[in-house]
Amino acid sequence: MQAALRALNQLVTDGVVGDYAIGGAIGASFYIDALQTEDIDAFVILPVAVSGLVSLTPIYQALLAQGGVEEREYIRFGEWPVQILTDANNLIAEAIREAQKVEFEHIPTRVFRAEHLCAVALQTGRPKDTLRVTMFLEQGRVDVEALHMVAGRYGLTAQLMQALRRTGGGDAGD
Amino acid sequence: MLEIDEAKTALNRRVKQSLRRDLRAKSWEDKVASIARMNAAARIAQEAMRKALEDKAKRSDAGPV
Numbered sequence: 001m002q003a004a005l006r007a008l009n010q011l012v013t014d015g016v017v018g019d020y021a022i023g024g025a026i027g028a029s030f031y032i033d034a035l036q037t038e039d040i041d042a043f044v045i046l047p048v049a050v051s052g053l054v055s056l057t058p059i060y061q062a063l064l065a066q067g068g069v070e071e072r073e074y075i076r077f078g079e080w081p082v083q084i085l086t087d088a089n090n091l092i093a094e095a096i097r098e099a100q101k102v103e104f105e106h107i108p109t110r111v112f113r114a115e116h117l118c119a120v121a122l123q124t125g126r127p128k129d130t131l132r133v134t135m136f137l138e139q140g141r142v143d144v145e146a147l148h149m150v151a152g153r154y155g156l157t158a159q160l161m162q163a164l165r166r167t168g169g170g171d172a173g174d
Numbered sequence: 175m176l177e178i179d180e181a182k183t184a185l186n187r188r189v190k191q192s193l194r195r196d197l198r199a200k201s202w203e204d205k206v207a208s209i210a211r212m213n214a215a216a217r218i219a220q221e222a223m224r225k226a227l228e229d230k231a232k233r234s235d236a237g238p239v
Binding site: 030 | 204
């Protein structure tokens with residue numbers, strides 16, 4: 001995974017992306033038990049193009065130039081496919097902006113905060129996302145008050161209350 | 175009727191909690207390495223399954239008429 005992180009850091013240094021942060025299962029594994037996943041989800045802030053067109057081409061080109069191998073919608077570094085995902089909504093944009101700085105094998109990187117990983121999972125709402133939120137709550141690895149605030153800002157309170165009820169942590173009384 | 179041995183149930187619970195504590199104590203690097211091993215194991219299992227299906231298809235083609 002080190003090669004992928006070095007390449008992502010280089011994207012920021014070279015101004016190809018504004019910034020990036022790791023989300024998805026690899027990001028979640030920073031906080032909770034390891035989750036099965038095939039890839040690294042790298043969420044990026046795209047620079048504003050003069051044309052106004054949104055394109056991942058410059059990012060893919062830069063990653064290929066750093067030794068990545070194109071493979072369907074991924075760029076593979078060693079055994080790790082990297083999927084580039086954009087700041088497609090304001091929740092993701094906030095998650096990237098407020099990501100925490102961490103290290104992986106002494107390589108600096110950024111990971112979504114726990115409350116943002118949960119909020120994105122609540123928004124996505126697939127069974128595996130539901131499981132992920134349950135794990136955060138059951139393992140006590142998310143500040144529930146902070147999660148309530150994020151959920152409130154992005155219209156996800158109902159989904160959060162449902163998750164809290166499932167884990168016995170809800171106070172909705174029903 | 176279900177009969178429960180409370181002492182053994184408590185022992186099982188302690189064993190599970192101990193494993194859970196160990197898993198949580200793992201570093202991010204350790205957890206990512208676990209994920210990589212899970213993926214490698216999944217690839218081996220998929221390959222074995224593919225080969226088993228191929229062999230089964232061959233046997234069925236060569237079977238008695």
